[in-house]
Amino acid sequence: MKRAGFLAGGGVVALAAACGRPSIAATHYAVTHSDAQWRALLGPQRYWILRQGGTEPAFSSPLIGETRAGLYRCAGCTLALFSSKTKYDSGDGWPSFWNVLPDAILMQADYALVERRTEVHCRRCGGHLGHRFHDGPAPTFLRYCIDGLALRFDPS
Numbered sequence: 001m002k003r004a005g006f007l008a009g010g011g012v013v014a015l016a017a018a019c020g021r022p023s024i025a026a027t028h029y030a031v032t033h034s035d036a037q038w039r040a041l042l043g044p045q046r047y048w049i050l051r052q053g054g055t056e057p058a059f060s061s062p063l064i065g066e067t068r069a070g071l072y073r074c075a076g077c078t079l080a081l082f083s084s085k086t087k088y089d090s091g092d093g094w095p096s097f098w099n100v101l102p103d104a105i106l107m108q109a110d111y112a113l114v115e116r117r118t119e120v121h122c123r124r125c126g127g128h129l130g131h132r133f134h135d136g137p138a139p140t141f142l143r144y145c146i147d148g149l150a151l152r153f154d155p156s
Contacts, residue, residue: 006040007068011077019107021126025070027126029044029123029124029125029126030077030124030125031076031077031124032125035051038050038076041076041124042075045084045149046075046076046149046150047074049128049147050074050075050076050122050125050127050128050129050149050150051076051127051148052128053112053119053128054147055130055133055147056091056094056147056148056149058094059093059094060092060093060148061094061095061096061147061148061149062148063148063151064093064095064151065096066077066084066087066146066153067084068084068153068155068156069084069085069119069155069156070084070153070154070155070156071083071084071110071154071156072084072087072095072097072126072151072152072153072154073147073151073152073153073154074124074125074127074129074150074151074152075120075127075150075152076122076125076150077124077125077127078152079104079122079123079124079125080101080142080154081101081105081106081122081129081146081151082098082099082100082101082104082146082151083099083101086098086100087100087104088136089135090136090143090145092143092145094130094145094146094147094148095146095148095151096143096144096145096146097135097143097144097146098136098139098140098141098142098143098144099142099144100102100120100136100144103118103123104122104123104124105123105124105129105145106120106121106123106126107119107120107121107129108121108131114147117131117133118131118132118133118148119131120132120144124138126132127150128147128150129144129146129147129150129151130144130145130146130147130150131143131144131145132144133145
């Protein structure tokens, strides 16, 4: 099998399993729905991002400019994920945070672009939120680059 075919097929899951990284898809979540229920609950754009790992266009989210105090919750299950206290303007076109709330996310290696990235998922429903990078500000030096449509903002 050629390398391109391996990467395009199920090889990514096999590679992650071989490296000892559990697949997010194999995790049992507290909030579950059938595919049809997720589609009805989320609508087409949020479904594509949260359930299929899509990404909204850069600079399209109104949450980029959100500056009020509050919590950013998963659009799929309302679990609190990020505090407004850790939000910052990274200039990358998506809401960005330098820290996550305790016990809010799961992460796994993502090789979709061949280069390794860290994919971020909601711990409670498994929804795809975005990616984590190591180029953020102090004190964590992390950047959680999150799709705005994967979030709901709850002002305090």
